Amino acid sequence: MTWFRSYLADRTRTFVAGKDHHGPLPVNCSVPQGSVLSPIKFIAYTEDVSELIAQHGVSYHLFADDKQLYTAVF
Numbered sequence: 001m002t003w004f005r006s007y008l009a010d011r012t013r014t015f016v017a018g019k020d021h022h023g024p025l026p027v028n029c030s031v032p033q034g035s036v037l038s039p040i041k042f043i044a045y046t047e048d049v050s051e052l053i054a055q056h057g058v059s060y061h062l063f064a065d066d067k068q069l070y071t072a073v074f
Contacts (some may be wrong), residue, residue: 014023053060053069061068 011027012024013027014021014025016022049067050060050062058069058071060070
């Protein structure tokens with residue numbers, strides 16, 4: 001079980017929006033991108049995430065191993 005914990009520990013994420021960069025920020029949850037943990041676990045995770053994203057009026061695309069969120073600026 002130690003290898004599994006180490007696989008999920010000390011991960012960070014950097015967010016880029018235009019010229020703005022935010023991060024690296026700690027990642028406390030989610031399935032790592034490119035994960036071999038299985039598509040089923042990723043689907044289980046993204047089901048909850050899609051509901052949360054939709055509640056905030058943000059558009060999104062879910063990919064096999066990634067998420068893309070976007071908004072329109074007028």
